[in-house]
């Protein structure tokens with residue numbers, strides 16, 4: 001026998017985490033406002049999350065007209081954290097996971113900018129004399145994560161790139 005309480009239509013159900021969707025400007029996906037465990041899935045992006053505190057990087061970011069005045073989903077926040085400040089080997093090459101020494105031509109992800117004309121752009125910087133210059137602008141979907149490299153020592157990486165990388169690591173550890 002069917003329990004009538006179980007078959008009755010319920011119209012006064014409390015809205016669950018899956019309702020109230022919003023569009024994350026980083027992944028361009030309709031994301032739930034809450035995760036299944038009830039935690040919020042919208043996180044404010046701070047400038048320090050999106051670009052390195054370096055005058056050459058900040059100047060290049062300023063030229064793009066980027067800002068960090070919006071929320072992104074938890075998955076994108078983690079992605080941005082992983083990418084920002086990471087060293088990358090040249091386009092078309094794959095980083096050796098166990099390579100402890102940095103290789104010549106290694107560059108630095110100086111900015112990850114969501115909301116740029118409907119996409120997220122990764123800005124890669126390379127040393128140019130005493131300065132860092134923008135060397136590549138890559139849509140997030142086209143980025144090859146196999147280029148990310150984590151050498152223990154500078155090796156043949158340009159000292160300017162290495163110094164900016166080390167400074168980024170220090171700020172990360174201090175939570176800035």
Ligand SMILES: [Zn+2]
Nearest residue numbers: 024027073076
């Ligand atoms: Zn997202």
